[in-house]
Amino acid sequence: MKTVAGVYTVGQVNSYIKNMFAEDFALRRISIKGEISNCKYHSSGHIYFSLKDKNAVIACVMFKSNTKGLDFRLTEGQSVVATGTVSVYERDGKYQLYAEKITSDGAGDLHKKFEELKKELEEMGMFAPEYKKPIPKYAMNIGIVTAATGAAIQDIINISTRRNPYVQLNLYPSLVQGASAASDIVNGIRCLDNMGMDVIIVGRGGGSIEDLWAFNEEIVARAVFECNTPVISAVGHETDTTIIDYVADRRAPTPSAAAELAVFDYMRFEQDINDIGYTLKRSLIRKSQSSRAILEQYRLRLINKSPQNRIFESRQRVSDMQEQMSDIMHDRLNILKNNLAVMSERLNGLSPLNKLSKGYAYVQTKDEKPLTDIAQIKPGDDIKLNLQNGSAMAQIKKVLD
Numbered sequence: 204m205k206t207v208a209g210v211y212t213v214g215q216v217n218s219y220i221k222n223m224f225a226e227d228f229a230l231r232r233i234s235i236k237g238e239i240s241n242c243k244y245h246s247s248g249h250i251y252f253s254l255k256d257k258n259a260v261i262a263c264v265m266f267k268s269n270t271k272g273l274d275f276r277l278t279e280g281q282s283v284v285a286t287g288t289v290s291v292y293e294r295d296g297k298y299q300l301y302a303e304k305i306t307s308d309g310a311g312d313l314h315k316k317f318e319e320l321k322k323e324l325e326e327m328g329m330f331a332p333e334y335k336k337p338i339p340k341y342a343m344n345i346g347i348v349t350a351a352t353g354a355a356i357q358d359i360i361n362i363s364t365r366r367n368p369y370v371q372l373n374l375y376p377s378l379v380q381g382a383s384a385a386s387d388i389v390n391g392i393r394c395l396d397n398m399g400m401d402v403i404i405v406g407r408g409g410g411s412i413e414d415l416w417a418f419n420e421e422i423v424a425r426a427v428f429e430c431n432t433p434v435i436s437a438v439g440h441e442t443d444t445t446i447i448d449y450v451a452d453r454r455a456p457t458p459s460a461a462a463e464l465a466v467f468d469y470m471r472f473e474q475d476i477n478d479i480g481y482t483l484k485r486s487l488i489r490k491s492q493s494s495r496a497i498l499e500q501y502r503l504r505l506i507n508k509s510p511q512n513r514i515f516e517s518r519q520r521v522s523d524m525q526e527q528m529s530d531i532m533h534d535r536l537n538i539l540k541n542n543l544a545v546m547s548e549r550l551n552g553l554s555p556l557n558k559l560s561k562g563y564a565y566v567q568t569k570d571e572k573p574l575t576d577i578a579q580i581k582p583g584d585d586i587k588l589n590l591q592n593g594s595a596m597a598q599i600k601k602v603l604d
Contacts, residue, residue: 214293221291224298230289235261235300238313239281240411252277254285254300262299263287269303277305279412280313313412317419320446324421329428330449336433338453338464339401341472344371345465346395346403346432348388351376355408355437355458362462367469373400379407384417389426396430403430404461405447406437418445427451437461565589569596577602 211219224230237254244250248267253260263285265273277283287302324330345363349355356374363370375391378384388405395403405427407415417423418438424446427434433452438445441456448454455461506512566574569585580586584599 213296217291217293217296220296220298221293224290232286233289233300234284234286236282236284237261239277239279239283240413242277242279250277254283261289262297263302264299265302265305273305275307278314280317281307282314283307313416317412317446320419320421320424321449324424324446324450329424334428336452338433338435341467342401342465343369344373344399344401346398346400347372347374348377348391348395348403348405349374349407349458350379353379353408355379355406358457358459359404359462362459363466366463366466369469370466373398379417380410380414381417385420385423388417388423392423392426392430392434396432400432402433402435402465404435404437404455404458404465405451406435406455406458406461407439408458409440409443415439415443415445418447420446423447424450435461435464 235254237256240253240255240260242250242252248270250265250270250273252263252265254263255261265285265287284306285300285302286304286306287300289298289300291298328334347356347359349359351374360372363372373395375395377391378387392403392405405418407418409415415438418436427436427447427450434447435453435455436445436447436451437455437458437460438448439457453464455464565588567587567589568574568579569587571587574580574586580599580602582599582601586597586599588595588597
């Protein structure tokens with residue numbers, strides 16, 4: 204809509220241009236040949252990409268409704284023929300190809316070259332896991348082959364400094380894009396390898412397959428394979444894959460991730476050391492206490508089993524036995540004394556002498572035989588009378604019965 208004579212709004216101009224594109228019969232149905240670049244599969248199902256050749260680039264989009272006829276996945280560097288309509292996106296004032304059909308036009312020069320080299324190196328065994336060197340857990344000297352400026356080196360520095368401020372970073376400033384980049388990267392790898400690094404990071408930020416092509420060159424792959432130092436590849440974004448990713452000892456999806464792999468976390472390491480030290484100290488204390496208790500038990504056992512202690516024990520036992528024997532003998536003697544006294548009283552009661560003391564006499568014949576029966580004597584017989592304090596001879600005058 205005009206606001207002033209001869210002056211148009213931006214929307215009017217874009218709409219006018221779009222109508223011109225729509226009226227051009229050649230642009231209504233056109234097939235364009237080129238290599239896929241910057242391809243993105245959106246979550247909505249649409250595919251956004253560019254077609255390019257050595258002279259130019261055109262933006263393209265294929266809506267979800269048209270992707271059903273696409274029987275292969277678009278990849279970087281793939282040569283295709285896209286058929287559709289060239290029109291203007293009014294909001295941005297950009298023209299692009301609205302692809303309705305895409306057919307493969309061979310593997311594409313770069314894609315084909317990538318697959319051929321990959322297959323060749325794989326057959327040579329350069330991707331074999333037995334050749335992969337382990338990444339040192341506590342690397343302190345880290346070599347980096349990348350551009351001196353750019354996000355990649357800044358990300359590596361930031362991550363490394365945060366994780367371990369004592370780590371030594373050694374940068375070989377290299378070209379990472381262009382005709383001379385591959386040889387420059389090779390020189391960087393060899394230089395840092397000769398310096399005796401603990402690990403080497405080789406990489407750069409993201410880009411198209413053309414931007415990353417230096418890392419797909421055979422000379423770079425061979426330099427990585429022949430490197431004596433473990434190598435971490437860190438080229439592009441997580442979805443980007445290059446030849447050195449297969450050859451390297453470890454692949455990191457990004458330069459930041461490479462720094463995470465190469466640089467150990469010093470703060471966590473220090474905490475782990477402190478925890479281990481505390482645990483070890485507690486273990487030593489417990490072990491020491493346990494050993495002391497065992498030694499005390501052994502000391503007491505030695506005391507108990509010592510000859511001197513055994514002598515003391517034997518003496519004590521002998522002394523106890525002597526005391527016991529003395530008590531037993533004393534008790535036994537008392538019993539015997541009591542028994543003797545009783546028996547003595549009994550004997551005393553039965554003693555002839557005792558009887559004699561009471562006026563009785565012990566009578567014997569003149570032959571000193573006990574006179575116990577009256578029939579043993581007759582008048583005129585002599586008899587012997589035994590009294591308490593002596594004896595006397597008597598004669599029987601008369602026998603009374």
